[in-house]
Structures are given as C-alpha cells and as structure tokens.
Amino acid sequence: MSPARSVFLLLLAAAGAPRPAGAQVPLPEPGARYSSSVAVLSQDVAVSVSAINEIALSLADVTLTVAASGGGTAQAQDATTTYGITTNGSGKKITGVLSAPYADGVTLGVALQAPTGATATGHVLGTAPVDLVVGVARVAASDLSVTYTATADATATPGPGETRTVTFTLTDG
Numbered sequence: 001m002s003p004a005r006s007v008f009l010l011l012l013a014a015a016g017a018p019r020p021a022g023a024q025v026p027l028p029e030p031g032a033r034y035s036s037s038v039a040v041l042s043q044d045v046a047v048s049v050s051a052i053n054e055i056a057l058s059l060a061d062v063t064l065t066v067a068a069s070g071g072g073t074a075q076a077q078d079a080t081t082t083y084g085i086t087t088n089g090s091g092k093k094i095t096g097v098l099s100a101p102y103a104d105g106v107t108l109g110v111a112l113q114a115p116t117g118a119t120a121t122g123h124v125l126g127t128a129p130v131d132l133v134v135g136v137a138r139v140a141a142s143d144l145s146v147t148y149t150a151t152a153d154a155t156a157t158p159g160p161g162e163t164r165t166v167t168f169t170l171t172d173g
Contacts, residue, residue: 051089055170057146058082064150065161066106072154077147084142085115085170092136093173095129099165105156109149110166115141122147125166134173 064076085094096110111122112132116139123130 049088052086053089053092053170054084054086055094055168056084057168058084062148063161064108064148066150066152066156074152076150079145079147081146081148082143083112083146083168084144085136086140087136087170088138089172090137091172092170093131094133094136095169095171095173096123096125096132097129097167097169098125098127099167101127102162102164103157105153106162107151108164108166109151111145111147111149112168113144113146115139115144129169131173132168136170 059081062078062081064078066074066076068074094112096112098108102108107124109122109124110132112120114120114133115136118133118136118139120133121131123132
C-alpha cells in the first residue's frame with residue numbers, strides 16, 4: 001500500500017468514518033488538504049455561454065396578387081407569416097433584403113412586429129439591406145407577425161408574377 005493511501009485510510013479511521021465491509025477507499029486527489037478530522041477538496045469550474053442568435057419564419061412561401069384599381073395604384077397584403085427570435089445578445093437588429101428588384105412599378109414592403117423592448121421600422125425592400133427591427137436585446141419570442149405589402153402602379157406590366165427571395169438577418173447594430 002502506498003504511503004499516501006495509508007495516510008488517507010488513517011485519517012478516515014481517525015475521523016471515525018464508517019466503511020462498509022469490502023468498500024474501496026479512493027486515493028486522495030491531487031491538491032487535497034487534510035486535517036485530523038476533515039478532508040477538503042477544491043476545484044475551479046469555468047462556465048462559458050455561447051452567443052445565441054436565431055430567427056425563424058413560420059411559412060416558406062407567400063403569394064400576393066395585386067388587383068387592378070381605378071386609382072392607378074393597387075396593393076395586396078398578407079399577414080399569414082409569423083417569426084420567432086432568440087438572442088442572448090444586446091444591440092441587435094433585424095434587416096431585410098430582396099434577392100433582386102421587382103419589375104418597374106412593383107414594390108414589396110414588409111413590417112415585422114417588434115419583440116418586447118425593440119422598435120419596428122417597416123420598409124419597402126430593395127437589394128440593399130434595410131433595418132426592420134432595431135434595439136433587440138436578450139429576448140426569446142415567437143408568433144410575431146410579418147406583414148407583406150405588394151404595391152403596383154400604372155407602369156407595372158400585368159403577368160404571372162415574379163418571385164424574389166426575402167432574406168431576414170439578425171445582426172449587430
């Protein structure tokens with residue numbers, strides 16, 4: 001038996017610690033301190049938290065049909081999509097951008113419901129990112145509304161429609 005194990009067993013016996021018959025007594029851990037009645041171990045525990053920045057949409061596709069209007073400009077709106085957001089950061093924003101512009105006379109606007117503590121700023125989308133929600137901080141929210149508004153003026157050419165991808169990004173800002 002090693003000297004360290006002998007001392008450890010001796011300390012347990014001196015402290016009056018009961019041991020079941022046949023029980024194995026572990027060897028002392030490196031850095032352990034012992035007195036005649038107590039064995040003390042200490043350990044540093046580091047905890048790190050990774051950044052969480054997630055955003056998700058409830059629907060994959062949306063179709064808007066703008067009906068002709070006698071006033072020269074017509075709109076169609078859709079609010080069937082919702083989104084969820086989770087972040088443990090602060091000073092975040094959600095931006096939106098189109099994959100390509102629509103034909104002349106056609107625009108697509110979007111308004112996102114802001115989670116608690118943030119501010120929504122609805123915008124017409126283009127091929128450069130625009131801020132849609134600002135001041136996002138440490139939030140987990142779901143079922144927030146997404147409202148798309150398609151507008152066509154008199155210069156828009158009638159047809160089967162154009163599909164563009166709208167990309168939302170949760171980013172620092």
